[in-house]
Amino acid sequence: MTAQPFTTRKLTKGDYDQIVRVIDKWWGGPTSALAHPLFFYELGELARVVLHDEAVVGFLLGFLAPAEATGYVHLVGIDPEFRRQSVGARLYGSFEEACRAAHCARLKxxxxxxxxxxxxxxxxxxxxxxxxxxxxxxxxxxxxxxxxLG
Ligand SMILES: CC(C)(COP(=O)(O)OP(=O)(O)OC[C@H]1O[C@@H](n2cnc3c(N)ncnc32)[C@H](O)[C@@H]1OP(=O)(O)O)[C@@H](O)C(=O)NCCC(=O)NCCS
Structure with a gap:
């Protein structure tokens, strides 16, 4: 059987707690304010993480914005050790799929x-x-x- 090193799933509270611990390092500067809790509690339905060996190696905080039925990506970050391995592309693919299912007209x-x-x-x-x-x-x-999104 082929190894499946990465999995994508919805963001949980445990993931959120981990993200706010590492985000400044992943982004190379103070960024944690952008990961405000409202992007988990109030707007987190479409938020996604990618796991490798059960560790979070990438996250996407995004939500449905009413203007023009838009899927809005608020914040995305990939562990520097895991960049250029299609982790970001996986997150965007999963988010886009959810936005299409919700009849979004576009992503932003x-x-x-x-x-x-x-x-x-x-x-x-x-x-x-x-x-x-x-x-x-x-x-x-x-x-x-x-x-x-056509
Ligand atoms: C931007 C970011 C999300 C990309 O994530 P990633 O997992 O490395 O991206 P992927 O591996 O899915 O890349 C897909 C394609 O995008 C392009 N790409 C991604 N990062 C790139 C870079 N730094 N320079 C040039 N092209 C890049 C490449 O064409 C890549 O395909 P390839 O690796 O086969 O050539 C990641 O670098 C990151 O977290 N950066 C810091 C935070 C940030 O800037 N967030 C976005 C703000 S809107």
Whole structure:
């Protein structure tokens, strides 16, 4: 039988507790505020993790946003030791599947200028990339990623 080193499933409270412990390290700076508990308790139905040997090696915090029936990826992070092994692609695949089942019209995500790894990742998965001036306030441009779900 072929080994299945990675599994994808819904985020649990135990996963959430682990994520908030490691997120700053995985992102290379203070990021834990972005993993606010509301993304688990109130908006966590579509949140996903990828496990390797029962350890969380990647997570995605996302939810359904009513505007334009959008599946919004709020935050995604992969353990640096497990990058470029399709863990992010697995998470996005699982999220997209759930969003299609919920009849979403499109997917959306946002990052800061200069996050080239994220831009390359989204483009590789077929997302559209656009720099939107003043997106997060005057002088605060953001990279906005979208993908229509046909
Ligand atoms: C961006 C991130 C989520 C990608 O996760 P990952 O599991 O390494 O991505 P995958 O292995 O699924 O990559 C799929 C494809 O995307 C592209 N890609 C992913 N990361 C890339 C990088 N750093 N540079 C260039 N291309 C990249 C590649 O084409 C890759 O396919 P390949 O490895 O066969 O060439 C991960 O690097 C990460 O957690 N970064 C820190 C947090 C972050 O920036 N989050 C996103 C903010 S919106």
């Amino acid at each position: 995500a946002v990052t800061t200028l200069g996050n080239d790894g994220s831009v390359r990742f989204h483009e590789a998965l077929g997302w559209r990339t656009e720099v939107v001036e003043d997106y997060a306030g005057v002088g605060r441009a953001r990279v906005v990623f979208t993908k229509p």
